[in-house]
Amino acid sequence: MQIGLISIGGRAIGTITLERADAPLPSYVPKHSMFQNASFDASDGYSAEAPSYGRSAPSPGHNHQPVGEAQQPPAAAPRPTNRFGGEGDTDPPAQPAGSGTAVSGNRVYGRLAEARDRARKELADNPRLNEKAMHIFAGENPDPTASTALWESAINRMAVRGTTLEKELRRTNEGGYYEGWRDEVSPSTRRVLEASRDKALAYSNVSNYATDNSSGNLAARENASGTFTQKSVYAREHFFGPDNRIASHQRSYRDLVANSEAERQRVGGAPAEGVAPNTAAQSPAAPNPAGQPGRVEGVDPQAFIMHHTGGRGTPDGVRNTLRQRGLGVEYIMDRDGNIERAGGPGSAHMMRGWGKGEGLSNSNTVGMEVIARDDKDVTPQQVEAARAFIAKNYPNTPVYGHGEVNPGHKEADEGMSIVNAIRSDRARAAATTATTAAKDPEEDKSK
Known part of the structure; x- marks a missing residue:
């Protein structure tokens, strides 16, 4: 059970749990993870007695098959590279030309904004979920704008499916969505991810109403097949609307976007990219x-x-x-x-x-x-x-x-x-x- 919270300068960076010695780790924590037999040094971050498989980030995206158990690296192994070509837990390089930019001045309204409120409460009530998200998104894509879109898409997906943030933040080894994971999250990356979280919880819409993400060959296949409709791209991470083959998700998604745009027009906010200015007319106002x-x-x-x-x-x-x-x-x-x-x-x-x-x-x-x-x-x-x-x-x-x-x-x-x-x-x-x-x-x- 959780009995405490580890924090530095008022910022939560971990939890303290009391469990039996033979109790299994949560399913989302990889074997030989730094969370196993871990100790904490305030000057150095986490350290671990158990062997770690390093910090090579997996290929992220949705609905990938779980990877096999990683092996302990040799003692003299060089620092692993992240998926962006840098060493260890570094920020990705600048996004290439044509990758897309944030939707200037835009935010979500209505029921999508209410979903952000529910997510804020869920994270406040469950610090362990917040910590889990830090490790997932550090492995998925720690770019400042891409990680904001990751937070947004997870919460938007929660709203479309009528679930909870905890359910949408499951990893593939839990039967869930995310493949990305990084054992160690550096202070600089943690600050980026916390700022991204806070921006998403303040109703940002840099993802342009996205609910899903993928990268590399998977993103290319999804674009080519039309299975998903691309909404934005940041730092090589592609963001999509829900699966076009699932009618219930599409219906829920359209209603949520229409509701957000109707409320935006009512208060005079900026329109989302690619959304017709007259969307509100397609969603009549409630009776007086x-x-x-x-x-x-x-x-x-x-x-x-x-x-x-x-x-x-x-x-x-x-x-x-x-x-x-x-x-x-x-x-x-x-x-x-x-x-x-x-x-x-x-x-x-x-x-x-x-x-x-x-x-x-x-x-x-x-x-x-x-x-x-x-x-x-x-x-x-x-x-x-x-x-x-x-x-x-x-x-x-x-x-x-x-x-x-x-x-x-x-x-x-x-x-x-x-x-x-x-x-x-x-x-x-x-x-x-x-x-x-x-x-x-x-x-x-x-x-």
Whole structure:
């Protein structure tokens, strides 16, 4: 278990764990890694008693087969070169002409920005994940711009697939995505990767909405085959959108990009490279909150529960189905984000809660059925309508997805696109309030 954090000058550089002597290392740590029987010298970084296989970076990219176990180098072996032709843990050479440049003045908005907020919290809650990312991205591509695009693409992929950053930062030897790994991350490279992380978490979009990366022959094959659509190139690292053969990923990706561009136009931000200026027109705005119903009378709910209908159809069809099953719900939202009142207080929309839902029931909650097959089928209009509706009518009521309050009974992500959007709104509002409250204006000394 983790019992401490190693830091220098306030910067976290490792974790301290307490485990049985025969306990296996995490699956993402290579055998004979410097993490095995490692000691720490503040003046020199990590040192290790166990043999290390050096710092030759593997060929990175997505969906490679795991490499075999590396051998211990001879004692007098020269310093290994990195994949950019330099020695050891050095920065790559300048990118060749025509490699692409950052999208000037651009950032992500809407649900993609909310994914960055979720990633920030996940990294804060799990320092070990942050440390793992440092070693992966040092092996993938430590160029300042390329590594920013690596952080962005991992989080964008998380948003498209509806997963977590921890799942998207799995290595190939864990059945995951990344082949790149470097045992030792020098202080200079760590500073680059930390700055790249912070830039991505501040909603940057240098990758131009990328979700995947590869280099070398693999990148050339993917460009030639059309399996992936290239978005940008930095320091010989190619960045792509999701696999064109997976319809669900493509649908989710298009919705996320359209949502981001619609919000960008609303606030007057700079457009992304290659995105049509009229993208927002293809994603109609949510209905005006003024035309939506208000609070359920006579109830002060302890929670608001978001549901999916599990299919398409109309509000009337949803009412009929619920009635036939002896169920109910207070609100129903159609595909365009229009919300209707359905049932009164105490409508039977959930089982008595457990886990996060402990103590919650139909008598002290209010629910909304969102017409969608699953969480990936929720439209940008539905998300925006729910945000406005909750902000207006239930601004201080905790909001949960059905899968959170009845875990195991329903899909874990039921309602979570909407719930996470609302939670992000509230977190930003709380941060703004805290910042304002922390300011201590100087007293008027003229009085």
